Amino acid sequence: MSHFIKTTRNRVKRLPERAAYDHETIYxxxxxxxxxxxxxxxDNQPFVIPTIHVRRGDTLLLHGATTSRLLQHIQAxxxxxxxxxxxxxxxxxxxxxxxxxNYRSVVLFGVGHILDDPDAKNRALHALTExxxxxxxxxxxxxxxxxxxxxxxxxxxxxxxxxxxxxxGPKDDAEDYEREWWAGxxxxxxxxxxxxxxxxxxxxxxxxxxxxxxxx
Amino acid sequence: MSHFIKTTRNRVKRLPERAAYDHETIYxxxxxxxxxxxxxxxDNQPFVIPTIHVRRGDTLLLHGATTSRLLQHIQAxxxxxxxxxxxxxxxxxxxxxxxxxNYRSVVLFGVGHILDDPDAKNRALHALTExxxxxxxxxxxxxxxxxxxxxxxxxxxxxxxxxxxxxxGPKDDAEDYEREWWAGxxxxxxxxxxxxxxxxxxxxxxxxxxxxxxxx
Numbered sequence: 001m002s003h004f005i006k007t008t009r010n011r012v013k014r015l016p017e018r019a020a021y022d023h024e025t026i027y028x029x030x031x032x033x034x035x036x037x038x039x040x041x042x043d044n045q046p047f048v049i050p051t052i053h054v055r056r057g058d059t060l061l062l063h064g065a066t067t068s069r070l071l072q073h074i075q076a077x078x079x080x081x082x083x084x085x086x087x088x089x090x091x092x093x094x095x096x097x098x099x100x101x102n103y104r105s106v107v108l109f110g111v112g113h114i115l116d117d118p119d120a121k122n123r124a125l126h127a128l129t130e131x132x133x134x135x136x137x138x139x140x141x142x143x144x145x146x147x148x149x150x151x152x153x154x155x156x157x158x159x160x161x162x163x164x165x166x167x168x169g170p171k172d173d174a175e176d177y178e179r180e181w182w183a184g185x186x187x188x189x190x191x192x193x194x195x196x197x198x199x200x201x202x203x204x205x206x207x208x209x210x211x212x213x214x215x216x
Numbered sequence: 217m218s219h220f221i222k223t224t225r226n227r228v229k230r231l232p233e234r235a236a237y238d239h240e241t242i243y244x245x246x247x248x249x250x251x252x253x254x255x256x257x258x259d260n261q262p263f264v265i266p267t268i269h270v271r272r273g274d275t276l277l278l279h280g281a282t283t284s285r286l287l288q289h290i291q292a293x294x295x296x297x298x299x300x301x302x303x304x305x306x307x308x309x310x311x312x313x314x315x316x317x318n319y320r321s322v323v324l325f326g327v328g329h330i331l332d333d334p335d336a337k338n339r340a341l342h343a344l345t346e347x348x349x350x351x352x353x354x355x356x357x358x359x360x361x362x363x364x365x366x367x368x369x370x371x372x373x374x375x376x377x378x379x380x381x382x383x384x385g386p387k388d389d390a391e392d393y394e395r396e397w398w399a400g401x402x403x404x405x406x407x408x409x410x411x412x413x414x415x416x417x418x419x420x421x422x423x424x425x426x427x428x429x430x431x432x
């Protein structure tokens with residue numbers, strides 16, 4: 001099993017037993033997350049922006065408008081941090097101090113570069129589209145030359161990363177287990193509801209099966 | 217209605233029609249989000265860390281271990297950025313280029329300081345606990361002196377903030393509305409499931425009503 005090397009940048013100091021550095025664990029969380037939060041620093045001022053992502057091997061692809069300041073900053077070669085977080089539940093402990101959440105998060109680091117070649121950009125948009133909704137690329141209008149030109153694709157080789165995971169029930173102080181307080185977990189799930197057709201949909205177009213059966 | 221002033225830091229350039237600067241819109245999103253992503257910059261290297269938060273008036277409270285590098289960096293007076301994002305659905309457009317998500321996000325900026333006074337810390341922990349689960353503070357073991365000491369509370373006056381909101385159906389190119397592709401929205405919701413009692417729960421303790429009826 002391959003791992004990211006632990007360095008000052010990615011090593012988890014606080015609760016290190018929750019940390020994982022192996023590609024498999026990290027990539028699974030990255031792939032499950034609908035969106036990521038991208039952090040950049042400009043003159044010591046951080047900015048954190050939500051966006052969608054797709055992983056392709058050991059790289060992450062991000063996209064946005066050519067005019068995006070965020071993407072311009074990234075393509076200039078500045079280091080970035082990308083974080084994804086999945087919340088799995090509330091952990092209700094007997095002691096308020098031990099309240100927690102069950103979560104799976106990844107923090108990764110790298111320096112991005114722009115994909116210029118139109119074919120490479122098109123493949124990246126294919127990956128971004130199909131990751132969110134498999135089957136859609138072949139049943140939609142594909143990007144025009146003008147649209148491709150208006151889109152910036154950033155490829156970010158993942159230099160360093162860590163996953164942090166908390167699962168299971170509350171961990172309380174020994175003496176508190178005998179007391180009268182309830183304790184447990186309230187699981188949380190992200191649920192997609194039934195698709196809503198565009199009110200402007202041309203009549204006679206059924207909901208396609210890849211939409212009807214959509215879930216993650 | 218009071219607003220945050222638009223500056224270079226918080227002004228939305230891309231799709232400005234999605235932006236809002238009024239306190240009411242921004243605070244509602246902040247209060248609904250279970251967690252936030254905190255960004256800091258150290259020597260031009262950004263770090264983005266998920267954590268829980270609670271808003272109290274025009275300030276945000278964050279907490280963590282006294283040993284936390286993140287909190288130490290914040291309490292040293294460095295500027296930080298806090299972002300929360302709620303995803304409301306996938307927007308499936310006829311043109312791949314117009315695919316989107318419905319979301320509500322807030323990006324805010326400020327400089328934090330530490331709360332030292334034990335009573336102030338205790339009130340902050342009360343706010344953090346009750347925000348997630350109203351009713352719990354009065355039915356749990358409250359923080360001990362030692363636990364309070366091990367906890368750092370950061371108070372962050374919100375200097376500047378923006379909300380960005382996308383809602384509604386796809387927006388396609390005029391000529392694509394006549395074509396054969398389905399288009400619409402797949403709504404997404406965060407759903408809490410039935411509470412799971414701790415397997416180590418002392419027998420005879422029922423699930424309290426504030427847990428049974430828990431939802432956000």
